[in-house]
Amino acid sequence: MVVPLEGSAGIFGPSCQAVAELAAAEFNKEDGVLGRQVELEFIDAGQAPREVAAQVAALADEGRLDAVTGWHISSVRNALVPAIAGRLPYVYTSLYEGGERRPGVYCSGEVxxxxxxxxxxxxxxxxxxxxxxxxxxxxxxxxxxxxxxxxxxxxxxxxxxxxxxxxxxxxxxxxxxxxxxxxxxxxxxxxxxxxxxxxxxxxxxxxxxxxxxxxxxxxxxxxxxxxxxxxxxxxxxxxxxFFRTLVTAGSFDLQSRYAAFHGVGAPPLNNVAESCYEGMHTLVHLARLACSPLVQDMNRVIGELGYDGPRGTVQFHGNQATHPVxxxxxxxxxxxxxxxx
CATH class of the missing domain: 3.40.50.2300 (Response regulator)
Structure with missing residues (x-):
C-alpha cells in the first residue's frame, strides 16, 4: 500500500491506512486471496518518488510483495512502474491525467x-x-x-x-x-x-x-x-x-462496516481512502478471475473485469476502469x- 504519510498529501494518509486495514481483515475472514492471507506493507508516498520506488523495488527483490496499490501522485506512479517492471500487478487508484497504458498497470481512478x-x-x-x-x-x-x-x-x-x-x-x-x-x-x-x-x-x-x-x-x-x-x-x-454522503447501498454498506471496524474515532472515510479500498478489491477480483496472482495472467483478463462496489458498477476497458462520478x-x-x- 503506497499512500502518503507526510507532506501536503499526508492529510489523506490515516484514512487510507484505516480503510486498507478494514479491507484486509474482510478478505482474511473469507480465507484470504486464492487461499493465502492478506498482509499489508505500508510505504510512505510522501517521500521523493525515487525513494518510494527504491523501497518498493527492494521489497519486491526480497520476495516480500505480491502486488502494489494505493493512492499517490502521478510522479510516484511514473517512478514505480519501471522499478517493478511488470514483475507485480499494480493498481493505481488515484484520479490522474489519463493515458497510462503500460502492461501490468491497472488504473481504477477518475480521468x-x-x-x-x-x-x-x-x-x-x-x-x-x-x-x-x-x-x-x-x-x-x-x-x-x-x-x-x-x-x-x-x-x-x-x-x-x-x-x-x-x-x-x-x-x-x-x-x-x-x-x-x-x-x-x-x-x-x-x-x-x-x-x-x-x-x-x-x-x-x-x-x-x-x-x-x-x-x-x-x-x-x-x-x-x-x-x-x-x-x-x-x-x-x-x-x-465517492463521497461519504453518497446515497447508494454500496456506500452505506462500506460506511457501516468501516464504523463497526474502527469505531467512532476513525479517520474520515473519503474519496481518496475509498479509492484504496477499490484498489485492493480490483486486485482480489483480478486474482480470482485469472485464478492466479501473477501479473502476466492478470494482463490477459483485465478487459473482462467488472464488479459492483461503493461507487457503483466498476468496469475495466483495457487497463482503465470507468465508474459513476x-x-x-x-x-x-x-x-x-x-x-x-
Missing amino acids: PNFQIIPALAWMACQLGRRRWFVVGHDYVWPRQTAAVLTQACAGLGIEIVGEAFVPMDAGRVNMLVNEVAKSSCDGVLMLLVGQEAVLFNRLFAELGLSERMVRYSPLMEENMVMGSGPEATDDLYVSAG YLARADGLDFEIIEQL
Whole structure:
C-alpha cells in the first residue's frame, strides 16, 4: 500500500491506512486471496518518488510483495512502474491525467474525460461559468490535465483564461491566490493536492474572492473541507466517484462496516481512502478471475473485469476502469451531492 504519510498529501494518509486495514481483515475472514492471507506493507508516498520506488523495488527483490496499490501522485506512479517492471500487478487508484497504458498497470481512478470535462460543462450550462483560471501544483497531473482541458474546453464554449503552478510543499500558495485575484475569470479550477489546497481555500476566502468566482476541484475530500472550515468553502464544487454522503447501498454498506471496524474515532472515510479500498478489491477480483496472482495472467483478463462496489458498477476497458462520478457542492463540513455526471 503506497499512500502518503507526510507532506501536503499526508492529510489523506490515516484514512487510507484505516480503510486498507478494514479491507484486509474482510478478505482474511473469507480465507484470504486464492487461499493465502492478506498482509499489508505500508510505504510512505510522501517521500521523493525515487525513494518510494527504491523501497518498493527492494521489497519486491526480497520476495516480500505480491502486488502494489494505493493512492499517490502521478510522479510516484511514473517512478514505480519501471522499478517493478511488470514483475507485480499494480493498481493505481488515484484520479490522474489519463493515458497510462503500460502492461501490468491497472488504473481504477477518475480521468478528465469522465470527471472534469462533464463537471465544467455542467457549470457552464447551469451556472454560466465559462472563464476559468487553472491553479495547480507543478508536476505531471496538473500540467497534463490542464493541457487536456485547453483542447476539450474550446469545443464547449469554455475558455481557460490563465494558469499558474507552484512546486508542492514549497509554501507558495499565496502566489496562486494573488494571480487569481488579478484574473478576469469567473471560475477557478483547483489542481492542488491536500493541505496546500486547504491553505488556498482559506486565503481565497480572506480576500473575498468567492463573491465573484466559484471554485471547482476534482480532488477535494472530507479532511480538506474540514481543514478549510465552512467559512472558506462557499461555492466550492467537487466531482468524484465517492463521497461519504453518497446515497447508494454500496456506500452505506462500506460506511457501516468501516464504523463497526474502527469505531467512532476513525479517520474520515473519503474519496481518496475509498479509492484504496477499490484498489485492493480490483486486485482480489483480478486474482480470482485469472485464478492466479501473477501479473502476466492478470494482463490477459483485465478487459473482462467488472464488479459492483461503493461507487457503483466498476468496469475495466483495457487497463482503465470507468465508474459513476458524482458532482457535489461543499456544504458546511461535508458535501451535498447534486447529481451523477
